[in-house]
Amino acid sequence: MRIGELAAAAGTTPKTLRFYEESGLLPPADRTPSGYRDYAPDAVARIDFVHRGQAAGLTLAQIRQILDIRDDGAAPCEHVRDLLDERLAEIEQQIARLTALHDTIAELRHDAAQPDPDTCSPEQVCRYL
């Protein structure tokens, strides 16, 4: 498939895919005789993984690091584990932070839900900020 099809299938743009290739997230694509990039359908899965990693707050460099582990079949398991443990710890921290912020905002929102001037004064609304 060509780059436009792949981009549509993966929910992104040709520009971005060329950028991913240049960044090492995608292997250099095969080329047709005329120089067009030619992708196997399973490229969609790889791009999806990139998207999932991004949606979860990983940088492209971190996602690339994980993908490199897959691509290099010889990667030592210990290194793999360490890297993944690092990511896990990072993600757990991030979840904890988000949960704390969620609670803060939920309390704030609870106060804002009562349009009584006594309970909805700026001081009341914002005592959590």
Add this chain to the structure above:
Amino acid sequence: MRIGELAAAAGTTPKTLRFYEESGLLPPADRTPSGYRDYAPDAVARIDFVHRGQAAGLTLAQIRQILDIRDDGAAPCEHVRDLLDERLAEIEQQIARLTALHDTIAELRHDAAQPDPDTCSPEQVCRYL
């Protein structure tokens, strides 16, 4: 207190504080007769809130939006609630995504933990990518 002290107390740099002021996250600071910025000690709390928001993945623009609500005592409660609901939904989504990625990586890590060639081949290790 002066900008250097405040920065130290809040765990950031004078540069960043000037940038926050310019971005509207901090109100224009009072000035000493000689032009130095002069902060009240409670400025630390505001900067801490910015940091908490950031740590949770909000952009400075989003954090500013929340702070603006506090600063504008006349903000209608309904608007406040809508805005906070938006943030809550966003944060809940983000937590869900992070949790999913966490599980994916944890499974991956579990596989990588067994240095048996049969269970730790690239195909095995990476069937979740």
Add this chain to the structure above:
DNA sequence: CTTGACCTTCCCCTGCACTGGAACGTCAAG
């Protein structure tokens, strides 16, 4: 009264993740 630490503004630079646009090549349809 000088020295050094700290402050001011100003402008430009960085890294990240793209995005736009120019200039040119390819290809299937009419």
Add this chain to the structure above:
DNA sequence: CTTGACGTTCCAGTGCAGGGGAAGGTCAAG
């Protein structure tokens, strides 16, 4: 055989969240 959609490379710009460093002012200590 032309047209239009799609592809190629290359270079440059965007938005975010700051950081570097120049040129000059301020202030407390020695």
